[in-house]
Amino acid sequence: MDRARPVSRQDLSFRSGSDECAAWLYRPEDVTGPVPCVVMAHGFSMTRHDGLETYAERFAAAGAAVLVFDFRHLGDSGGEPRQTFNAADQRDDLVAAVEHARGLDGVDPDRIVVWGYSFSGGTAVQLAAADPRIAGAILTDPFLDxxxxxxxxxxxxxxxxxxxxxxALRSLAGRPVLIPVTGASGSCAAMSWPGEAEGFAAAAAPGSPWRNEISPAVFATVAFHRPVRLASDLTCPVWVSLGERDITVSNRAIERLAERAAAAELHRYDVDHFEPCFGAGQQRIAADQADWLRRTLLG
Structure with a gap:
């Protein structure tokens, strides 16, 4: 890993709604003056422990601050009931994280980059399209359709x-329903397409607070969750990746976003949906994203 400069990490939290989101703040130790800040959160049900440290260390070594957080109800963050997944709440959490980052000492409030993977990649698109102050977006195999x-x-x-x-309908009616996040192909799980159970198993880090259960309420409306329709509203620079072996998300939607966004770079990798979270694929993608960050905001 390219550690061009020493990096520090501290624990902190910020408020979203009535709860606290747990976060890590990475900083480059030998940089003076306001620096950009990358705000990161993981994809569907995953936590900051599950592969995000590699990216954060790369970005901080390149010269940026990095705020890495867990969405409410998941991981180390607050919120009851646990394992609730609500797309609108997660958008609010990302907004709160960006606002917190803008108020940090040593951070340039007009050089905030939103980073998302899978479902949180779509959430990052929504925020970047709505907030003209966002300086860039890094979208790793985003869920856009x-x-x-x-x-x-x-x-x-x-x-x-x-x-x-x-x-999902029972959950929306107020019943406390949880289903597995993933399982064998054909099982009643949120994500049970071929290879997804193995992908989650590989991505979840040893000791991670990730749990293989989730509220299914989001699936009552997921067909209407289409951040790809906001592509032409993205005016900031965008780095977006596509996994050539990814069957979990729509690669066509990723291509459409790259075609329609004003300043998007599309990067293709020989990976499935989960390999950006571990191993050689993760290292290659993180290095390319850090290079883009240097070129775009740190040059």
Missing amino acids: GRHRVIGTVRRSPLVAVRVMAA
């Missing part, structure tokens, strides 16, 4: 689609 996921699940296993939707 919920309709693709719904249609794919119905085609692969109609029974699974019906069972997950039934659980």
Whole structure:
């Protein structure tokens, strides 16, 4: 790993709604003056422990501050009931994280970059499209078209689609329902396409607080979750990756975003959806993102 300069990390928290989000703040130790800050959160159900440290260390070594946090109800953050997944709440958490970053000593409030992977990549698109002060977005295999996921699940296993939707409706009605995040192909889990159970197992770090259970309520409306439609509203520089072997998200939606955003770079890798979280694929992608950060905001 390129550690061009020493990096420090501290624990902190910030408020979102009525709860506290747990976070790490990475800083380059030998940089003076206001620096950019990358604000990072993980994808569907995952925590900051599950592969985000590699990216944060790269970015801080390049000269940026990095705020890495867990969404409410997940990981080390507050919020009850646990393992709740709400797309609107996560957008609010990202807004709160950006505002907290803007107020940090030594951070340039007009050089904030939002970083997202999978579902949080779509959330990053939503914020970058809405907030003209966002200076850049790094999108790692982003989930941009919920309709693709719904249609794919119905085609692969109609029974699974019906069972997950039934659980989602029970959850929306106020019943405390949790289903597995992932499981064997054909099981009643949120993500059970071929290879996804193995991907989560590989991505979850030893000792991680990640749990293989989640509220299914989001699946009642996921077909309408289509951040790709905001592509033309992105005016900031965008780095976006596509995994050539990724079947979890719509690669066509990623291509469309790269085509329609004003200043997007599309990067293709021979990885599946989960390999950006560990191993050689992660190292290669993190290095390329750090290079983009240097060129775009640190040059």
